[in-house]
Amino acid sequence: MGYRILDKKELAMNEVWYKIHAPHVAKKVQPGQFVIVRAFPNGERIPLTPVTWDREEGWITLVTFVRGKTTLRMANELKPGDELLNVAGPLGNPAPMKKFGKILAIGLITGMVEVFPIAKAWQEFGNDVTTLHVTPNPMVILKEDFEKAVSRHIVEGYDLQPGWGMQEIAQELVRRAVTKVRELLESEHWDLVFIVGPAGGQKAVFEVVREYGIPMEADLHPIMVDGTGMCGSCRVTVGGEVKFACIDGPGFNAYKVDWDELIHRVGFYTDLERKALEEYLKAIRGGGQ
Amino acid sequence: MAVKRKIIKERVPTIERPPEERIHDFREVDLGYTFELAVKEAERCLQCPYDYAPCIKGCPVHINIPGFISKLVEYRDNPDKAVKEALNIIWACNSLPATTGRVCPQEDQCEMNCVMGKVGDKINIGKLERFVADYAREHGIDEELLFEIIPRIEKKGQRVAIIGAGPAGLTAAGELAKLGYDVTIYEALHAAGGVLMYGIPEFRLPKEIVEKEIEKLRKLGVRILTDHIVGKTITMEELLEEYDAVFIGSGAGTPRLVRAPGINLNGIYTANEFLTRVNLMKAYLFPEYDTPVKVGKKVIVIGAGNTGMDAARSARRFGAEVTIAYRRGPEDVSAREEEVHHAKEEGIKFEYFINPVEFIGDENGNVKAIKFEKMRALDERDSRGKRKIVGTGEYVTLEADTVIIAIGKHPNRLIINTPGLEVDRRGKVVVDENLMTSIPGVFAGGDAIRGEATVILAMGDGRRAAKSIHEYLTKKRAGQNA
Ligand SMILES: Cc1cc2nc3c(=O)[nH]c(=O)nc-3n(C[C@H](O)[C@H](O)[C@H](O)COP(=O)(O)OP(=O)(O)OC[C@H]3O[C@@H](n4cnc5c(N)ncnc54)[C@H](O)[C@@H]3O)c2cc1C
Ligand SMILES: Cc1cc2nc3c(=O)[nH]c(=O)nc-3n(C[C@H](O)[C@H](O)[C@H](O)COP(=O)(O)OP(=O)(O)OC[C@H]3O[C@@H](n4cnc5c(N)ncnc54)[C@H](O)[C@@H]3O)c2cc1C
Numbered sequence A: 001m002g003y004r005i006l007d008k009k010e011l012a013m014n015e016v017w018y019k020i021h022a023p024h025v026a027k028k029v030q031p032g033q034f035v036i037v038r039a040f041p042n043g044e045r046i047p048l049t050p051v052t053w054d055r056e057e058g059w060i061t062l063v064t065f066v067r068g069k070t071t072l073r074m075a076n077e078l079k080p081g082d083e084l085l086n087v088a089g090p091l092g093n094p095a096p097m098k099k100f101g102k103i104l105a106i107g108l109i110t111g112m113v114e115v116f117p118i119a120k121a122w123q124e125f126g127n128d129v130t131t132l133h134v135t136p137n138p139m140v141i142l143k144e145d146f147e148k149a150v151s152r153h154i155v156e157g158y159d160l161q162p163g164w165g166m167q168e169i170a171q172e173l174v175r176r177a178v179t180k181v182r183e184l185l186e187s188e189h190w191d192l193v194f195i196v197g198p199a200g201g202q203k204a205v206f207e208v209v210r211e212y213g214i215p216m217e218a219d220l221h222p223i224m225v226d227g228t229g230m231c232g233s234c235r236v237t238v239g240g241e242v243k244f245a246c247i248d249g250p251g252f253n254a255y256k257v258d259w260d261e262l263i264h265r266v267g268f269y270t271d272l273e274r275k276a277l278e279e280y281l282k283a284i285r286g287g288g289q
Numbered sequence B: 001m002a003v004k005r006k007i008i009k010e011r012v013p014t015i016e017r018p019p020e021e022r023i024h025d026f027r028e029v030d031l032g033y034t035f036e037l038a039v040k041e042a043e044r045c046l047q048c049p050y051d052y053a054p055c056i057k058g059c060p061v062h063i064n065i066p067g068f069i070s071k072l073v074e075y076r077d078n079p080d081k082a083v084k085e086a087l088n089i090i091w092a093c094n095s096l097p098a099t100t101g102r103v104c105p106q107e108d109q110c111e112m113n114c115v116m117g118k119v120g121d122k123i124n125i126g127k128l129e130r131f132v133a134d135y136a137r138e139h140g141i142d143e144e145l146l147f148e149i150i151p152r153i154e155k156k157g158q159r160v161a162i163i164g165a166g167p168a169g170l171t172a173a174g175e176l177a178k179l180g181y182d183v184t185i186y187e188a189l190h191a192a193g194g195v196l197m198y199g200i201p202e203f204r205l206p207k208e209i210v211e212k213e214i215e216k217l218r219k220l221g222v223r224i225l226t227d228h229i230v231g232k233t234i235t236m237e238e239l240l241e242e243y244d245a246v247f248i249g250s251g252a253g254t255p256r257l258v259r260a261p262g263i264n265l266n267g268i269y270t271a272n273e274f275l276t277r278v279n280l281m282k283a284y285l286f287p288e289y290d291t292p293v294k295v296g297k298k299v300i301v302i303g304a305g306n307t308g309m310d311a312a313r314s315a316r317r318f319g320a321e322v323t324i325a326y327r328r329g330p331e332d333v334s335a336r337e338e339e340v341h342h343a344k345e346e347g348i349k350f351e352y353f354i355n356p357v358e359f360i361g362d363e364n365g366n367v368k369a370i371k372f373e374k375m376r377a378l379d380e381r382d383s384r385g386k387r388k389i390v391g392t393g394e395y396v397t398l399e400a401d402t403v404i405i406a407i408g409k410h411p412n413r414l415i416i417n418t419p420g421l422e423v424d425r426r427g428k429v430v431v432d433e434n435l436m437t438s439i440p441g442v443f444a445g446g447d448a449i450r451g452e453a454t455v456i457l458a459m460g461d462g463r464r465a466a467k468s469i470h471e472y473l474t475k476k477r478a479g480q481n482a
């Protein structure tokens, strides 16, 4: 069928924004839901989150963090006017729309894009929403959009140091997130904390929030294949039960999540993912690009 | 006018690739008949009279088996004509013969009571059916036949929505399109075919065959919307506003998991995930294809149905040592006979009467072994005729770095949560004798109403439902015109 890329740009370092013609998704999507995208005939199916959409005009926007072969290949090979092969969805359950009161919604790195539609809807629903974006400075995104959409938007950015690898970036991310969240919880009253980001960071923040006993929700990112409840790749243990994040989630009560299991599961293919990326880099460099 | 026939006791064998060759790739194992061999096998058929022929009774969709077989012999000097005539007979009851000829459990159906069995080998009905379909496809004869049908279609001006592009949905769509309805299929995945695409491996059912079948449907005017998940992208109520009738063919896609500690350890796949990665996403071609899969050195597959065999044989093709662990005994293995035979030829081991009770992991959260309880069979049988089993209190631990769970599936959850749709305790959609569900105008068939069944039963349902939908819509038209 094909879903046309209406527009594309780099929002910040490694953060690529796409505007996609996908009327079937635009018509139905709710904050908290995601889509599964397949961009190439020999490509993977990957979950991504509609950030904004127009039901009438039939488009959605997606933001990807370039981190592995598929997201790099999308950034590298797709141009406006091209088509994504598949955009399936919307999938997953919408975030609960209730009056919680005062909400702290946290996005770690690109997790922030998923926070956007939810935080905006919560604010419109009558909640008082503060958003916190923890990220390396060159990857700050959607700042103005957040400032318009919620009561208060905080960016906890940090500069990248020469010689840092992924591990150092992640360590600093966790350190910053934990420190900032503790500061906010210490100084103000909160009714709900919400977080999207890498599982390790989510767990570290959860451990702080737990000390304060504040209700906490987390959108989980296990590895998905179909996104329709058919494969079980996305299974997580929540409250001692096996759940499928794609149809039971992706949002869950953070107190009930088996975080260590999730951290193991998202890392299962790391070696193969690296191999795929290296071969791709070799191919494009060899191809003289 | 009984023609005296010479009895030929032995089956004409099909051409099969040797196990030591085929375990290194995903190409088809059985290469089927040539026209000459097919005619030789066809000549063995005793041509039992239509009303008596036990093969016809055994086939769930009652194909006129002696009828199509006789055409191969009758027109042996004109292969194209022979095949066209034979295909025409098969198509009256079955629109996916290339598939069913390959995957039907023939030994329990058409071939079960074949009269030839009393004096020698039964007729190889499945392989003959497959031959007709393959030859027709390769020589454009199926299209020829299709193009003869298309101009005769009378448009009815009514619209039908089909949920799911598995064998049930595809068959219903084809039949309804031939009856002149405007048909749209909603399919959640990016490819149509259902289990034929994502479950059954290439070495048993080449995907090209399924794709060709789907092309034919498109030529009949059927619209296929992939990436559309009913219940999310569009609701049942919306479908009912847009369409005059709906058919649910959403299958039994929810994998059952073993209820034992450690089930979420890394390296434990459901058969659905493993086979989807391997078949639909072509992980056996990684990194040329982007989707990864990890197959260790020692693989244990839990369950001995068709799904278990497919998972085991796929894993074997990655070079692993593979064991199938089954809680019952050899006589209760439910997979097709041919698959079990092929699996054994390919060096897959079988362990019977063991039931997993715990998955044991290493410090990184990867599975390394399974603890099983040894089971014992009683004389008493359950409702499916299988011997009941009980635990013995004795345990055995087997090492495994990859585990594949193939113990069955439940109906797809997104569909069974449809408001107003009656489902039974196990999530199967409840239908009446016309395959209509509790929602008027909504029909269902295949694994969605049966739990896990077979391709031919799903197709049979698709065909029956199409007939019911046609009657339902004929009345509706009459009502509108009155
Ligand atoms: C519900 C949900 C919503 C998401 N929304 C976004 C989003 O809006 N923007 C964004 O940049 N990312 C999002 N992600 C993560 C995104 O799917 C991964 O970034 C993407 O799959 C990485 O593919 P890759 O080939 O580039 O990287 P890879 O090298 O394949 O993987 C890098 C890391 O991404 C994760 N990952 C890989 N494959 C999958 C997969 N099939 N499913 C889930 N995670 C995977 C793994 O943790 C892996 O370690 C979302 C994930 C989920 C589950
Ligand atoms: C590995 C394996 C091997 C098998 N081997 C054999 C064999 O050798 N012989 C045999 O006869 N049978 C075999 N079977 C069983 C057989 O494949 C099934 O009985 C048959 O496919 C059922 O057909 P169906 O059309 O009812 O459903 P399916 O084939 O399951 O198709 C259902 C389709 O509906 C789609 N769908 C589900 N929910 C939605 C939704 N909400 N919206 C839109 N689309 C949706 C799914 O994506 C899928 O494409 C096997 C099954 C498996 C899993």
Ligand code: SF4
Pocket: B058, B059, B060, B061, B062, B063, B065, B094, B100, B101, B104, B106, B109, B110, B111, B125, B126, B129, B456
């Ligand atoms: S459809 Fe299946 S059961 Fe019927 S004749 Fe063909 S192979 Fe035999």
Ligand code: SF4
Pocket: B044, B045, B046, B047, B048, B053, B054, B055, B056, B065, B066, B113, B114, B115, B116, B123, B125
């Ligand atoms: S029962 Fe056997 S011998 Fe008789 S018609 Fe059928 S296939 Fe031929």
Ligand code: FES
Pocket: A223, A224, A225, A226, A227, A228, A229, A230, A231, A232, A233, A234, A235, A244, A245, A246, A247
């Ligand atoms: S991604 Fe397959 S079941 Fe959730």
